[in-house]
Amino acid sequence: MAPRGVILATTLLALNGCDGATSTLQTAGPAARVIADLWWAMLVGAVLIFMLVMALVVLAFVRRSPDVAADERGQVRVWIIALGLAFPMVVLAVLLGFGLVIGERLLPRDDVTVVQVSAQGQRWVWTFSYADAPGRVTEDILHIPAGQPVDVSITTADVIHSFWVPRLAGKLDAIPGRSNVLRIEADAPGDYQGLSAEFSGENYADFGFTVRAHDAAGWADFIAGETE
Amino acid sequence: MKDLVRILIAPLVWLAAFSAVYGLHGVICGFAVDGTVFGLSLARVLLVTAYVLAILVQVVLLWALYQDRFSSASVFVNFVGRASGWVGVIAAVWTMLPAVLTTYCG
Amino acid sequence: MNVVTRHRRLDAIWASERGFRGWFSTVNHTDLGRMFLVTSFFFFIIGGILAMLIRAQLATPDSAFAGPDIYNQIFTMHGTIMMFLFAIPAFEGLAIYLLPKILGTRDLAFPRLTAYGYWCYVFGGSMLLVAMLLGIAPDSGWFMYTPLSNAIYSPGINTDFWLIGITFVEISAIAAAAEICVSILKFRAPGMTLAKMPIFAWYALVTALMILTGFPPLILGSILLEVERAFGFPFFQVELGGDSLLWQHLFWLFGHPEVYIIFLPAAGIVSTVLPVMCRTTLIGYGWIVAAIVALAFLSFGLWVHHMFTTGIPHMGLAFFSAASTLVAVPTAVQLFAWIGTMWKGRPELHLPMLHIMGFFATFVIGGLTGVMVAMVPFNWQVHDTAFITAHLHYVLFGGFVFPVFAGIYYWLPHVSGRKRFFRLGEFAFWLIFVGFHVTFFAMHWVGLLGQRRRIDTYTPEDGWTLINLISSVGSFVLSIGIAMVLLDVILHVLSSRKIRRNPWQAGTLDWAMMTPPPSYNFASLPHVDSRHPLADNPALPVRLAQGHGYLGTPRADWRETLMVDAATGRPEAHVIYPANTRLPILMSAVTGIFFLGLLLKTYWMVPIGMVGVAGLALRWVWMLGRRDDLGAQHVGQGVILPHASATDRSPGWWGSLFLMFANATLFGCLLFGFAFLWTVAPGWPPLVRFEPSFIELGVGVAAALGTALALRVAMAAVRNARATLPALGIALTGAVVFGACCAVMLWRAPPPVDHAYAATLFVLGSYGLFHAVLIVLMTGHLIARVWQGYTSPARRSEFAVVSLWGDYVAVIGSLVLLVGHLSGLSL
Numbered sequence A: 001m002a003p004r005g006v007i008l009a010t011t012l013l014a015l016n017g018c019d020g021a022t023s024t025l026q027t028a029g030p031a032a033r034v035i036a037d038l039w040w041a042m043l044v045g046a047v048l049i050f051m052l053v054m055a056l057v058v059l060a061f062v063r064r065s066p067d068v069a070a071d072e073r074g075q076v077r078v079w080i081i082a083l084g085l086a087f088p089m090v091v092l093a094v095l096l097g098f099g100l101v102i103g104e105r106l107l108p109r110d111d112v113t114v115v116q117v118s119a120q121g122q123r124w125v126w127t128f129s130y131a132d133a134p135g136r137v138t139e140d141i142l143h144i145p146a147g148q149p150v151d152v153s154i155t156t157a158d159v160i161h162s163f164w165v166p167r168l169a170g171k172l173d174a175i176p177g178r179s180n181v182l183r184i185e186a187d188a189p190g191d192y193q194g195l196s197a198e199f200s201g202e203n204y205a206d207f208g209f210t211v212r213a214h215d216a217a218g219w220a221d222f223i224a225g226e227t228e
Numbered sequence B: 001m002k003d004l005v006r007i008l009i010a011p012l013v014w015l016a017a018f019s020a021v022y023g024l025h026g027v028i029c030g031f032a033v034d035g036t037v038f039g040l041s042l043a044r045v046l047l048v049t050a051y052v053l054a055i056l057v058q059v060v061l062l063w064a065l066y067q068d069r070f071s072s073a074s075v076f077v078n079f080v081g082r083a084s085g086w087v088g089v090i091a092a093v094w095t096m097l098p099a100v101l102t103t104y105c106g
Numbered sequence C: 001m002n003v004v005t006r007h008r009r010l011d012a013i014w015a016s017e018r019g020f021r022g023w024f025s026t027v028n029h030t031d032l033g034r035m036f037l038v039t040s041f042f043f044f045i046i047g048g049i050l051a052m053l054i055r056a057q058l059a060t061p062d063s064a065f066a067g068p069d070i071y072n073q074i075f076t077m078h079g080t081i082m083m084f085l086f087a088i089p090a091f092e093g094l095a096i097y098l099l100p101k102i103l104g105t106r107d108l109a110f111p112r113l114t115a116y117g118y119w120c121y122v123f124g125g126s127m128l129l130v131a132m133l134l135g136i137a138p139d140s141g142w143f144m145y146t147p148l149s150n151a152i153y154s155p156g157i158n159t160d161f162w163l164i165g166i167t168f169v170e171i172s173a174i175a176a177a178a179e180i181c182v183s184i185l186k187f188r189a190p191g192m193t194l195a196k197m198p199i200f201a202w203y204a205l206v207t208a209l210m211i212l213t214g215f216p217p218l219i220l221g222s223i224l225l226e227v228e229r230a231f232g233f234p235f236f237q238v239e240l241g242g243d244s245l246l247w248q249h250l251f252w253l254f255g256h257p258e259v260y261i262i263f264l265p266a267a268g269i270v271s272t273v274l275p276v277m278c279r280t281t282l283i284g285y286g287w288i289v290a291a292i293v294a295l296a297f298l299s300f301g302l303w304v305h306h307m308f309t310t311g312i313p314h315m316g317l318a319f320f321s322a323a324s325t326l327v328a329v330p331t332a333v334q335l336f337a338w339i340g341t342m343w344k345g346r347p348e349l350h351l352p353m354l355h356i357m358g359f360f361a362t363f364v365i366g367g368l369t370g371v372m373v374a375m376v377p378f379n380w381q382v383h384d385t386a387f388i389t390a391h392l393h394y395v396l397f398g399g400f401v402f403p404v405f406a407g408i409y410y411w412l413p414h415v416s417g418r419k420r421f422f423r424l425g426e427f428a429f430w431l432i433f434v435g436f437h438v439t440f441f442a443m444h445w446v447g448l449l450g451q452r453r454r455i456d457t458y459t460p461e462d463g464w465t466l467i468n469l470i471s472s473v474g475s476f477v478l479s480i481g482i483a484m485v486l487l488d489v490i491l492h493v494l495s496s497r498k499i500r501r502n503p504w505q506a507g508t509l510d511w512a513m514m515t516p517p518p519s520y521n522f523a524s525l526p527h528v529d530s531r532h533p534l535a536d537n538p539a540l541p542v543r544l545a546q547g548h549g550y551l552g553t554p555r556a557d558w559r560e561t562l563m564v565d566a567a568t569g570r571p572e573a574h575v576i577y578p579a580n581t582r583l584p585i586l587m588s589a590v591t592g593i594f595f596l597g598l599l600l601k602t603y604w605m606v607p608i609g610m611v612g613v614a615g616l617a618l619r620w621v622w623m624l625g626r627r628d629d630l631g632a633q634h635v636g637q638g639v640i641l642p643h644a645s646a647t648d649r650s651p652g653w654w655g656s657l658f659l660m661f662a663n664a665t666l667f668g669c670l671l672f673g674f675a676f677l678w679t680v681a682p683g684w685p686p687l688v689r690f691e692p693s694f695i696e697l698g699v700g701v702a703a704a705l706g707t708a709l710a711l712r713v714a715m716a717a718v719r720n721a722r723a724t725l726p727a728l729g730i731a732l733t734g735a736v737v738f739g740a741c742c743a744v745m746l747w748r749a750p751p752p753v754d755h756a757y758a759a760t761l762f763v764l765g766s767y768g769l770f771h772a773v774l775i776v777l778m779t780g781h782l783i784a785r786v787w788q789g790y791t792s793p794a795r796r797s798e799f800a801v802v803s804l805w806g807d808y809v810a811v812i813g814s815l816v817l818l819v820g821h822l823s824g825l826s827l
């Protein structure tokens, strides 16, 4: 998207010598990808607006010529109506439109075939179960097929937690008494780091899990109970 | 005090309408309201009606704020009152627009 | 009378007691404003030290500096102190110090209430400090989400310190807010219409109104959570019909407006200081007032954006996402009005202006990231990460601390009457500015890389090490800068070069007095007919000192001032303030006994505290009475005014009105909570309901309405010098009967520990009962007044106050009984 930003990102990552296992910008799934695109677009817009504002501020000091509009009405027209009202409203309307459309796209809909899994958070372990393999339960590792949308139904056995796999999608909370459904999808087989992202007390810092995406054969094996 | 009311009324009504529409949406999803009218889903019809009503109320308020009958003796209060009347209209149109656009219970 | 004699006479009337004993008995707004500010900066330093500990812990991976138990207390207390014990009190302090001066009058509306608020703040804040010193400070994060903060998952006393200490402090915020509203609307210089108010007064007025609407949801939430923790009423426990999301709604219904409550006064400082620094006037005054009003209202429609990841349906989120973008517009209006003002004038880079520039650069970034996190999908990624920590500090530090530093350097000469001597401030500014951005800019990035907020440690493999180290280094530069500002201020106060009058050439009335300000502010009150009275008439201070304004002749030992019409500023009544007293500190200490009893679960202390507060409150109002009519008074300029107690709209009436406004918000939130649980919470409808009784309902509602009616009759009677006791007797009986109906409801309702339904009903009934007792006490007070000969048509204002409360109780009382009984009907 934004070349400058990408360069900055890669240098920072290189400086850290890390693989970005939890980076929202090293995307590995469609949901994370659209959100990252949204971020880059917003970053470019924000940088431009920031520079505009700062330029106006600096010009106020260095300017030699008399003011653009000498009377109060002219000043109001330029500064308040044009810059204060019209300008932000146009920008925000466009942005809001994008935000709502993307939000709609990320909702779990039933128009495609999805794999159903459940995730239950409890201090400090995640327990996963699978609609395709009843009775099958895993702890701190969630198995999913790659390249296929997966609906995770998220619950908690105690306090509020949040299910988050930064490289795949946004996060969704586990609220007592409720079950929330988050759609995730991994482009390719591999392990993705998951985090619990709502403060839960003592061992919160280490509270995470792994999402293991399998290729078709691997998933079939898992369903059949042949992988542990 | 009346002058203060002139200034505060429009956004106050917006806040009430906004909360009411959000509440309506909560009730619709909480009780899983379904059914259809004129081939449209009942939930959508209710939400859009509430949206249109909210805008209408704001427009009427704005109109009233421009009437001499309800005006203040102070030019300044009239200016601020009308400006916040516009705030009410814009806020109603803008913030409740999702009633028309987005999925309601998903 | 010459200038010096007048000064001596007035000072003798208005001054606080000398020495440190004066601290405990002063009711003077200049003293209390300074005390508020100093105390809030004391807490700022504590909060800052905690921030340093956070950054020390996070500087390196696998840090063993503090374990999670301590670290969780540290960040919770950092957030709590900064929000509740620094930012809000700093606003209160500034408003208390400045408002009467900038409005051209002598004190705030309720001097003793100012002092009471201050002591509640000190005592409540001390509770939290004690908890911290004992290592049992709150540790569930500054928003205290349940169930983590409930008795099961936080069994210790830590959370109770938060709930009770913060509620105690909140009393001071509510008191100050009600007082600020009344002061701005009713205690201005004569002639100052709404359009001629200094812009800061608009900011303060709107902020105060927001406090009155914004804090009650939190107070209610804290009460409910504390009752759940102490007695097991399951408001937030899902197994018994409660819902943890109710807490989130109540908290953020407060929490989001809170951010604007912090930002608006700071923006008020910018709107006041920036034009002076540019040798011009603010452009678009009316537009800015409209923008502030819009901002205030919009900010109450945003709270769900803190709950985007809780699984609320997308349309619900979209409403709040839309509202959150729209709120940026009034902010933009102000921003560009400021920049336009700079273009209009000739900006000069004095130290306050430097901090305003720091504010621009920082706050604009915070605003832009704010719009980003208002986008629902982006929020799903960055919620609860360091990106949010970065955003919130750009907004809070950028939007509050920089403007406050600008304000400090602008008004410091006013407070001290001295010139800055050393040039430390400029250097300090650059350390703060650079240090701040080094600390927080990269935190956006590390948040995008997946670092969550509130983690006590991370591993080298996470790849966040370098950024965190840089951030921690920056934070130490920042803290050195802040330490230098404090040093600069202390040196300033010690330096000896006096300033000339009005050093910045400002146009507002705060500079139309001696500096440091005398205890009475103005020797006589100005008549204002422009927004910049001092710029129009530079000789004004001398004229006022010579007594050419209103109330230029001190009489008896009266602390005299004027009350004006809210819109036009026409003088309306003559007011005599109470003098120095230790009653406020005593009353807040007794209030403290009440809270301490709750905290330590020594419940025998609670009724002692309650009775004590009620007794002192009665003494408080009793002191204001007189046994003879004062008659109309000459107030100067040929104006003759009645005393405020000869009107139906006394300061007490106005104060009650605004308190009632906050009270009604609390009640509204309670009804909202009930409706929310009923419609949204799992585990409803409840199995056991309250057995409705239409007799109790009818009798109760009739009694509540009858009380209000009888009080109105009493008010008419006193005005016409007729006997009031019969009507007061009826009112008293009505209040007792209404209270009995509430009590019967409490008695007959199902056990409140069984289900959130019964628990909520219990709170509703208690709310009604509490107000019944209130009316009984108030009516009893009136009866005693009549008995002792304290009332007459010219001393009647207390009747109007009690009648106003009677009306309020009629409304909420009927609602309480209606909701209670109707909720028992099964359809």
Ligand code: HEM
Binding pocket: C048, C051, C052, C054, C055, C075, C076, C078, C079, C080, C082, C083, C087, C141, C142, C143, C389, C393, C396, C397, C400, C401, C439, C452, C453, C454, C455, C475, C478
């Ligand atoms: C003096 C410079 C400051 C520094 C270096 C600083 C640093 C920090 C850091 C590092 C955190 C994040 C802890 C974490 O969750 O990982 C934090 C949290 C927070 N800070 Fe500050 N801060 C400063 C000033 C302020 C100010 C002025 C305010 C408000 C007026 C403030 C309000 C907060 C709040 C509300 C939190 C969230 C606490 C929580 O998560 O419960 N901070 N601060």
Ligand SMILES: [Cu+2]
Binding pocket: C255, C256, C259, C302, C303, C305, C306
């Ligand atoms: Cu917010």
Ligand SMILES: [Cu+2]
Binding pocket: C370, C391, C392, C395
């Ligand atoms: Cu924000």
